[in-house]
Amino acid sequence: MRFQLIGVNHKSAPLEVRERLAIPESRLPDTCRDLTAYPGIEEGMVISTCNRVEIVAHTTNGHADLRGFLHDHFHLTAAELDAHVYEFREKDVVRHLFRVASSLDSMVVGEAQILGQVKEAYATARAVGAVRGQLDQLFSLAFAVAKRVRSETAVVSSSVSIASVAVELAKKIFGTLEGKTVFLVGAGKMSELAARHLMAHGCASIFVANRTYDRAIGLAQKFNGQAIRFEDLHNTCDRADIVITSTGAPHAIFRREHGEQFLTRRKNRPMFFIDIAVPRDVSPEMGKLDGIFTYDIDDLQQAVSSHVADRRKEAELAEAIVTSEVERFEARLQTLDVVPTIVSLQDHLETIRQAEIDRVRGRMGPLTPEQEMAVEALTRGIINKVMHTPIATLKTAAKESEATTVVEVVRRLFNLHDKEAAPPDKKNEVETRH
Amino acid sequence: MSLLWLRFALACYFIGLVYAFVAITRTSDLFSRIALHAASLGMVFHFVSLTELFLSGHVVWASVHNGESLLAFLSMSFFMLIYAVYQTTSPGVVVFPVVFFLTFVAAVDEQPVLLTQFVSHKGWLAAHIFLIFIGYAALLVSFGASLLYLVQERQLKAKKSASLISFLPALEVIDQIGYRSLLLGFPFMTLGLLTGSVVAISTYGHLDFLDPKILLSLLMWVVYMVMVFTRWNSGWRGRRAAFLATFAFVAALAAWAANYFSAIHRFAAS
Numbered sequence: 001m002r003f004q005l006i007g008v009n010h011k012s013a014p015l016e017v018r019e020r021l022a023i024p025e026s027r028l029p030d031t032c033r034d035l036t037a038y039p040g041i042e043e044g045m046v047i048s049t050c051n052r053v054e055i056v057a058h059t060t061n062g063h064a065d066l067r068g069f070l071h072d073h074f075h076l077t078a079a080e081l082d083a084h085v086y087e088f089r090e091k092d093v094v095r096h097l098f099r100v101a102s103s104l105d106s107m108v109v110g111e112a113q114i115l116g117q118v119k120e121a122y123a124t125a126r127a128v129g130a131v132r133g134q135l136d137q138l139f140s141l142a143f144a145v146a147k148r149v150r151s152e153t154a155v156v157s158s159s160v161s162i163a164s165v166a167v168e169l170a171k172k173i174f175g176t177l178e179g180k181t182v183f184l185v186g187a188g189k190m191s192e193l194a195a196r197h198l199m200a201h202g203c204a205s206i207f208v209a210n211r212t213y214d215r216a217i218g219l220a221q222k223f224n225g226q227a228i229r230f231e232d233l234h235n236t237c238d239r240a241d242i243v244i245t246s247t248g249a250p251h252a253i254f255r256r257e258h259g260e261q262f263l264t265r266r267k268n269r270p271m272f273f274i275d276i277a278v279p280r281d282v283s284p285e286m287g288k289l290d291g292i293f294t295y296d297i298d299d300l301q302q303a304v305s306s307h308v309a310d311r312r313k314e315a316e317l318a319e320a321i322v323t324s325e326v327e328r329f330e331a332r333l334q335t336l337d338v339v340p341t342i343v344s345l346q347d348h349l350e351t352i353r354q355a356e357i358d359r360v361r362g363r364m365g366p367l368t369p370e371q372e373m374a375v376e377a378l379t380r381g382i383i384n385k386v387m388h389t390p391i392a393t394l395k396t397a398a399k400e401s402e403a404t405t406v407v408e409v410v411r412r413l414f415n416l417h418d419k420e421a422a423p424p425d426k427k428n429e430v431e432t433r434h
Numbered sequence: 435m436s437l438l439w440l441r442f443a444l445a446c447y448f449i450g451l452v453y454a455f456v457a458i459t460r461t462s463d464l465f466s467r468i469a470l471h472a473a474s475l476g477m478v479f480h481f482v483s484l485t486e487l488f489l490s491g492h493v494v495w496a497s498v499h500n501g502e503s504l505l506a507f508l509s510m511s512f513f514m515l516i517y518a519v520y521q522t523t524s525p526g527v528v529v530f531p532v533v534f535f536l537t538f539v540a541a542v543d544e545q546p547v548l549l550t551q552f553v554s555h556k557g558w559l560a561a562h563i564f565l566i567f568i569g570y571a572a573l574l575v576s577f578g579a580s581l582l583y584l585v586q587e588r589q590l591k592a593k594k595s596a597s598l599i600s601f602l603p604a605l606e607v608i609d610q611i612g613y614r615s616l617l618l619g620f621p622f623m624t625l626g627l628l629t630g631s632v633v634a635i636s637t638y639g640h641l642d643f644l645d646p647k648i649l650l651s652l653l654m655w656v657v658y659m660v661m662v663f664t665r666w667n668s669g670w671r672g673r674r675a676a677f678l679a680t681f682a683f684v685a686a687l688a689a690w691a692a693n694y695f696s697a698i699h700r701f702a703a704s
Contacts, residue, residue: 293590293591295593
């Protein structure tokens with residue numbers, strides 16, 4: 001098990017750092033390719049969401065320089081990055097990935113999005129051939145674990161959505177949402193959901209702006225609102241009380257000077273900005289203005305998580321599932337190591353059996369089909385009985401540290417070394433068979 | 435006897451005072467209900483005390499004792515009015531301590547009286563005191579609201595999870611309470627000052643603008659007007675509004691304190 005993982009998430013790094021590491025979707029395939037081309041890395045995958053950027057790799061010797069890769073790739077110095085980074089190896093990588101996929105490591109434990117995001121990252125890496133063998137198995141299992149957590153615990157079902165928290169915050173500012181105006185800047189599932197919630201709570205009208213005007217028109221129709229050209233965004237924005245923004249812009253599109261204009265035109269009536277974008281669309285400077293309230297994704301999720309009291313119990317249950325799955329995976333991986341020996345042992349005995357039957361058949365003369373079957377059953381039965389204990393011992397030993405010794409003894413006893421010179425692709429075949 | 439009722443009221447207001455301190459740190463629905471009932475009961479006692487005083491025939495509203503009692507009662511009425519409209523006890527955080535303090539002072543026996551023996555228009559004087567006191571009560575609530583606005587704004591800006599369960603009403607609601615109190619109080623304050631001027635002119639023949647009482651009252655009125663204007667014209671709220679409200683409140687306190695050293699409008703031992 002030569003897995004390694006390096007990354008930053010909402011716990012280890014502030015949004016400012018995560019912004020710099022975020023990899024846009026379009027560049028993910030290239031990053032995966034770069035990763036697999038890096039020395040010591042056999043397979044690699046990149047997960048980049050608004051709360052985390054993680055590099056997972058299956059390495060040749062378990063000591064690949066993932067930190068070096070991060071520094072090179074993002075042009076960051078060790079001083080800028082190292083304090084915010086966490087690293088895992090081997091079993092800990094497995095546990096971490098299981099937790100991430102099951103949404104136990106999320107800022108909002110149980111939020112449903114992360115699994116989809118990891119699946120997308122996996123599909124991307126797989127498409128460029130960066131994920132093939134071991135990582136492939138690891139992630140397939142991670143998805144299975146996530147499914148199990150979802151079906152056996154209530155962690156995911158009790159998830160409180162960001163959207164409803166946005167509504168609650170808006171009410172904390174405006175009291176009632178009756179007659180308030182919403183501005184939807186950029187598109188995205190989460191921002192649309194938030195807009196829908198706000199409308200359901202009484203907001204009267206909605207503006208929609210998008211880089212692509214046609215898309216804005218489409219969205220506006222969906223909400224029965226008004227499409228605004230992106231160039232007119234800053235001239236129109238002050239008419240809205242609540243602005244939901246989630247563009248892919250690399251820099252803030254709402255800056256302090258915009259905020260000041262809005263407030264003057266609004267006679268200082270407060271404005272609420274819900275900034276779902278990473279990197280952020282609203283500059284932190286603007287959020288400091290009196291009367292402008294900005295909640296970015298971190299703030300919202302924090303507000304969400306503070307809501308949840310009874311989710312902890314479910315999370316504990318989910319953690320137990322993860323732990324048992326990690327152990328199972330580990331056991332399976334180790335058992336895989338003794339599988340070649342078991343297979344060659346079986347092959348060896350089968351060869352002997354066949355040879356003996358052939359030898360005796362000449363003396364016995366022709367047999368009826370029934371007799372043929374009886375001989376077959378008899379010989380097979382003997383071999384299986386004899387083999388049972390050694391195979392069981394091998395499998396048990398596999399889980400303990402002396403696995404190699406036991407394997408060695410069995411090989412010597414049955415003189416399997418000569419036969420072990422099997423071609424490597426045959427070995428692979430054995431592994432995948434299990 | 436009137437003093438006894440007032441002391442009962444004081445005991446009730448004490449619960450409100452405790453509420454004011456507790457509410458700052460945590461939210462408790464039960465406690466705010468208790469405080470509300472205590473305050474209502476206190477008002478009943480207070481009302482009895484004032485009525486008895488009035489019926490006794492020798493009421494002197496211009497005494498510190500009676501004046502402060504009246505101001506406390508009016509402030510409490512204002513609080514109840516807001517509660518009726520907005521269903522929130524949070525302005526109590528500011529109103530209760532002030533009411534308690536006023537009632538406490540009023541319930542102590544010493545009663546210096548304003549030099550009103552020369553005043554010829556007793557009716558005008560009573561009108562002056564009532565109007566000005568309603569103005570004061572409105573100013574107090576408006577001042578309280580602007581402080582609460584600041585607190586709520588801070589909480590929302592700090593993005594602490596507590597902001598979701600805070601005892602305060604929505605920011606806009608606090609803002610409305612403050613602004614409406616301001617608008618409601620302004621005419622009373624203005625009329626109060628006008629009637630006061632009438633009384634002063636009829637008593638002394640002219641207005642001495644250099645007298646600290648008149649100067650400070652005027653200052654208070656100007657700040658009050660600036661508050662209403664900036665709010666109406668450019669929607670000033672938050673920090674700037676709180677600054678102005680504090681200024682107006684301090685000016686009001688100073689105008690009150692001027693009763694101790696003004697030549698024309700002062701307390702004297704009865």
